[in-house]
Amino acid sequence: MTKTVTEIQNIVxxxxEKINAPSYLLPTxxxxxxxxxxxxxxxxxxxxNYVISERGNEYERKLTSDLNDLLYWIFASVTFxxxxDYELKNRIEEKDCRRIMFEKQEELLGILNEDWKEKEIKEHQNILNNNPFDDLAGLRATYCGELRTxxxxxSEIDKLAFEKYPE
Incomplete structure (x- = not known):
């Protein structure tokens, strides 16, 4: 039986509350x-319907008959x-920020639903297959900024930065 918007809101x-999610991160x-x-x-x-719009333009609409899918979409966004925020407060300069972010997001989703955690782990693996961790990226970016000044x-900045902080 389909839940009403009010019932969904109560579940959300x-x-x-289980993960202390700030209300400003929750959907309308x-x-x-x-x-x-x-x-x-x-x-x-x-x-x-999970809908993202801005200034009257709809950018994304996902549809499902499965409440679990909807809740996953909501909390994948919230936990991300x-x-x-967690990574920003706990940043380690010589560590790809995604290491901390991905781990924290998976932990939060696991508190809510172990299947959601596993689904997100697969999403993160797909991202990393195309864009592997680069632990020196932050240091390289800072160094590039120093060289620009x-x-x-x-072209010389790139050469120097990758010599000093290789991938």
Whole structure:
């Protein structure tokens, strides 16, 4: 049986409480703000809609009849934001920031649902297959900034930065 928007909102609030998710990270329910905050709708066919729009333009709409899918979409987004905040407060310069972010997001999702954690681990693996960890990227970027202030050309900056901090 399809849940109402109010029932979904209650479930989301209960889950959010388990991980101390700030309310500003939660979606809206049937009243989009239009600032790219996800909005949750239930359509006339009983499908759950996860909608992202900004300034009247819809950028994403995912549809499902499975409440579990909808909840995963919501909390994948919420926990990603929480993990980014956590990484920023616990940054390690010589570590790819995604190492900390991915681990934290997986931990938070695991508190809510072990299947969601496993699904996110697979998502992270797909990302890393195409874009492996680069633990020196932050140091390289800082060094590039220092070289730019000295008026060095971009091609020379890249060469020097990768010599000092190789991939």
């Amino acid at each position: 609030n209960q889950l959010a 329910f049937s009243s989009p703000i239009g600032d790219a905050t996800p909005n949750i709708e239930v359509d006339n066919l009983g499908l759950y 934001s929480m993990a980014c 000295k008026g060095i050309s971009e």
